[in-house]
Amino acid sequence: MLTKRIIACLDVRDGQVVKGVQFQQLRHAGDPGELARRYNVEGIDEVVILDITATLEKRQALARTINAVAREIFLPLTVGGGIRSEDDAAAAVDAGADKVSLNTAALRNPELITTLAKRYGSQAVIVAIDAKRREDGFAVFVRSGTTDAAQDAVAWAHEAESRGAGEILLTSMDRDGTKAGFDCEMTAAVSDAVDIPVIASGGAGTFDHFTDVFTSGRADAALAASIFHYAESSVADLKRHLRAHGIPVRL
């Protein structure tokens, strides 16, 4: 049986892992290679490196950081943040990424999804969607959450799939870093609209939040940062908790 994946996210700025709350107030959380090594020992299923300030500061994804992490782990590695062109994606892949995550660039230039899916396969292309609740749905934001994209998350996820995306990484901006729980309603709405896997992100604070997002949220994978970085909880403890609650995980 396919297990539910637990993914650790390393938000990286200037080669160091940082973490904020609702995309603001960044604080230092450690060295990417060291954190990746610890997570691997604890049984993490995948690692995502997000160059979170890249879009604003116009930087390319950091090949050095990718290399430092890829040296430590033999697990699927995704790189996102500031990937705007086929060349940016190729640089990330050449440095050791198995998948690239597109956000702003996918909305601005949806053809890029198809181009990369043709070159590397759909399994290598994740479309990341940052969304906020609205009365009438879930509004997509781009440029690190600063710009309203005038798109609904459910419709955009569906379009991204039809253009060749292999997975959707859905982040609740309302919940990001708050530890108030995943936005299960939003995750379920997107998961129901697509046939590709949906990775839920934003709001993980307790083990039960993960149980919730895998049941009522209908997520295929869950991504978290804060809960793991500061050694508040180990990945292994989380997985034992999930298994005890009937969620299939790799242990």
Place this chain on the structure above:
Amino acid sequence: MIALVDYGAGNLTSVRKALSALGAEFMTPAAPAELSDARAVIVPGVGHFAATGALDDSWREAIGDAARAGTPLFGICVGMQWLFEGSDEAPGVAGLGVMKGRIARLAGDAEQRLKVPHVGWNALDFTREARLLQGLDSGAQVYFTHSYAAPVTDDCVARTSHANTFAAAVERDNVFGVQFHPEKSGDAGLQILRNFLEIARQDARR
């Protein structure tokens, strides 16, 4: 020296990193003739079966000759699929045909929320003793990402179930294949690569 065949299908970086971490010496042959010196041959692959069309007759002959001569041959993901006769993903492109059977699209199951592509960690159900799986127990979890898969035949040594059951690992004499990505499957995956390197070493001594 192990030959890692690069036919332009996706990304070999991960396979290279894993082989290097295990201390393997390998090269990517620029021409089929270079395969004649190889101690073992690895055909990796991600993406679409059509990409294997880049392995033209001269490559097919060189890889086929090596396999018939007893050189260990290991196909990974699309590289494993290519060992079979062909795939519904690209009906015009023939496989090497050293394994009987045809690659077909995975079934999904909307009711059970079983999606295609099959992405993530799933269990290996061992069907018989296999050199490739030494040191692992049935039930070991490995990382898959694919939409097409091989049928369970006599060559299957481990099967995996999604909406249907397919061959996750195959082995016949000196020919081996895995549908999953050993280079992305943590310690279990590294063990399988280590097993293949050991097979290559042993068979070279014969």
